Amino acid sequence: MKIAFLGLGTMGFPMAANLVRAGYAVRAWNRSPAPVERLAALGAQAAATPAEAAADADVLISMLADDDATETSLLDAGALAALRPGAIHVNMATISVALALRLAGLHQARGVAYVAAPVLGRVNVAEAGQLNILAAGEEQALAAVQPLLDVLGQKTWRLGRQPEQANAAKLAMNFMIASAIGAMSEAVALVQGYGLDKAGFIELATSTAFAAPVYKGYGQAIADDRFEPAGFKLALGLKDVRLALEAGEQAHVPLSLASALRDLHIDGLAHGEGHLDWAALSRASARRAGQA
Structure with a gap:
């Protein structure tokens, strides 16, 4: 399974690092290059742009700061457009309900599954892979990414079929x-x-x-x-x-x-x-x- 990871901030870096340590192939992008270099030292691939990270990925995981950063990386910088039909995007950031609804529609139009999975826990919890994950989306997509969520969290709370419910x-x-x-x-x-x-x-x-x-x-x-x-x-x-x-x-x-x-x-x-x-x-x- 090829994983693209966008956003290696305070929470994103330890989450991505846990996936690398679990043996997954991770290609990562971050706005500033230093965290990407640190993750590459653990065995990840570095991507120069969000679109490059997302190309050929089976699963895209994003952990970006807010609505603006999410829209910029996914839409303006082309990450969503680079995903192949049938891929799954797991958005683990805390975003607005309005943006969640918009993203769900855009993903459906492209044939990409969309799962919202924001998390509960601070940095030390993320480092330990003990986050609580609030997930919503189509059952088939949730089942496909559950092994990844098991690496990142102690429990996944499945809250519904509509992504905005998790947000x-x-x-x-x-x-x-x-x-x-x-x-x-x-x-x-x-x-x-x-x-x-x-x-x-x-x-x-x-x-x-x-x-x-x-x-x-x-x-x-x-x-x-x-x-x-x-x-x-x-x-x-x-x-x-x-x-x-x-x-x-x-x-x-x-x-x-x-x-x-x-x-x-x-x-x-x-x-x-x-x-x-x-x-x-x-x-x-x-x-x-x-x-x-």
């Missing part, structure tokens, strides 16, 4: 993560307003009622004021909250919490914190409470 689920999950970070940020500001130590409060919360990975991981970062290196940038969190709001509007579903979270994220970007980890959302709450 809606991923946006809903990221909205919940943003809500958890936002709630912790304001709760920490509250207890600090009464002279309590935030690290002790986070330990209390994550050892009792909120003993879950999202609260533990982001809570510890908030307690330690540890926002670099970013596992997931605050600016990308804003992108996902906006996409959730767009998806809600399209389905006539009000997301009032998401509107408040959007403004909190914008506060962070206005203070030059977009490059920091998502946990840096706590800084905006601290500023609003006069604690920063």
Whole structure:
């Protein structure tokens, strides 16, 4: 099976590397060449363009930053056009529902199967091949790529036959993560307003009622004021909250919490914190409470 891989960023590189280590033939492209060279050192082939990567591929996997990067690589740079009829494209990026619908139609017109498979997990989870994969698409295409997904993740959650269903689920999950970070940020500001130590409060919360990975991981970062290196940038969190709001509007579903979270994220970007980890959302709450 010949695999093309587009996007060797923070998440894409370890995912592609795991496929190479599993013995798959991978031809990879990335906007900057350094990650491609690193992957080539592991045994992958380097491609100069997205179209070159996709040519003759049985499966194209893309893990690109956002809608713009996805459209540019797949459509403007010709990756989709280079795929042969009968090939499968697995889009593992977090994109808008609107783009997912558009891509599904474009793939169908070319005779290329389209699977949406965004992931849950940070870099260390990707490196370990333990991602949770939210997948939707035609059953035959999902079955064909399942061995690849098994290399990348601990479980594939099959959510439906329409690719946009997986994207809606991923946006809903990221909205919940943003809500958890936002709630912790304001709760920490509250207890600090009464002279309590935030690290002790986070330990209390994550050892009792909120003993879950999202609260533990982001809570510890908030307690330690540890926002670099970013596992997931605050600016990308804003992108996902906006996409959730767009998806809600399209389905006539009000997301009032998401509107408040959007403004909190914008506060962070206005203070030059977009490059920091998502946990840096706590800084905006601290500023609003006069604690920063």
